[in-house]
Amino acid sequence: MTAVALSALAMSLIVAARYALSSGAFAYATHRVRPRLYAGLDEQIRREIGWSLASAAIYGIPAGIVAWGWQNRGWTQIYTDFADYPLWYLPVSLLAFLFVHDTWFYWTHRLFHRPSWFRLAHSVHHASRPPTAWAAMSFHPIEALSGAVVIPALVFLVPIQVAMLGLVLAIMTVMGVTNHMGWEMFPRAIVHSRLGDWLITASHHQRHHDEYRCNYGLYFRMWDRLCGTDRGIASPPA
Ligand SMILES: [Zn+2]
Numbered sequence: 001m002t003a004v005a006l007s008a009l010a011m012s013l014i015v016a017a018r019y020a021l022s023s024g025a026f027a028y029a030t031h032r033v034r035p036r037l038y039a040g041l042d043e044q045i046r047r048e049i050g051w052s053l054a055s056a057a058i059y060g061i062p063a064g065i066v067a068w069g070w071q072n073r074g075w076t077q078i079y080t081d082f083a084d085y086p087l088w089y090l091p092v093s094l095l096a097f098l099f100v101h102d103t104w105f106y107w108t109h110r111l112f113h114r115p116s117w118f119r120l121a122h123s124v125h126h127a128s129r130p131p132t133a134w135a136a137m138s139f140h141p142i143e144a145l146s147g148a149v150v151i152p153a154l155v156f157l158v159p160i161q162v163a164m165l166g167l168v169l170a171i172m173t174v175m176g177v178t179n180h181m182g183w184e185m186f187p188r189a190i191v192h193s194r195l196g197d198w199l200i201t202a203s204h205h206q207r208h209h210d211e212y213r214c215n216y217g218l219y220f221r222m223w224d225r226l227c228g229t230d231r232g233i234a235s236p237p238a
């Protein structure tokens, strides 16, 4: 029991450190390329950091329990030997994780925009106007819990090589921060391309924060397009 609790605590600290380093790095980059972008937002940034650290604690609990079970009880379908599955399966598993996470996020996000759920939880995330790089994990605990269970549940269902799992978490972290930082870091050649029509970057998610009832997706625009909630990207990326 103590070992499980320690694993959960350690994971919460790791998630908090990951948040501080990634949001801190992109906040610093923002300071370099758009020196005045976060001017006057000190109070908001303090709240974003507070909610994000609470979310980090929540994210760490299921992740820490599952990590303990993986190491000590043979839980999960995480594998370390590349020879366990064919090499073509590596990108397939990566895309499968991103796709399922995106699907879960899209539909729970739609739910969180229902008036009662919005008042109860999601208003915390939208209190950032405009969001900053520190808003990456700025969620009410109820919403944080809905996000925290996805990857720990998926590793039981879909086999994934541990390095690919690391890549999933890296993509999740970087996109979570950069989609909120208030400027587009990807080149126009990508954002305004056939591929860009299906990917979510800052230009797309910013519009969700500006207009609320559109652009609900996480990584891909597929669900937004299928469900008629895609309003395209905000004014030309600066
Ligand atoms: Zn957001």
Ligand SMILES: [Zn+2]
Pocket (backbone or CB within 6 Å): 109, 113, 122, 125, 126, 208
């Ligand atoms: Zn929202």
